[in-house]
Amino acid sequence: MLLTVPALAIVLAGCGGGGGATTGSAAPGARAIQVKEMEYALAPGKITIAKPGTVVFDAVNAGKMGHALAIEGNGVDKETGTIDAGSSAKLTVDLKKAGTYELYCPIDGHKQLGMKATVVVGGGGGSSGTTSTKGGGGGIPGY
């Protein structure tokens, strides 16, 4: 029996506060991003993600023919099968590295016709980010 797993999941969700307002019902920590596919474009054309992590691209085929969704870059190379017109598919990828990734439709010629988008993953660590007020622990004010 896996009785401890749901309890653990609840605990993790409970203390995972502080992130962005994630209203979706995706797995904890995963971001869901919807990408519309049509002839011949992807929308949005540029996706910015604050920091590395797991991303679920929800590819919706809003076009009139079959499409698919692929992502490539920084060692990542993954794609869905063909998505029929009116259907959708999920592409889950672990974008571990900050940098630029290319999202595109791998079906013959579609990328060249404009079915591509840029995904930029931010560094996470850096100037902005979480500035906690915990002060290094040993901070004795006034010393």
Ligand SMILES: [Cu+2]
């Ligand atoms: Cu396509």
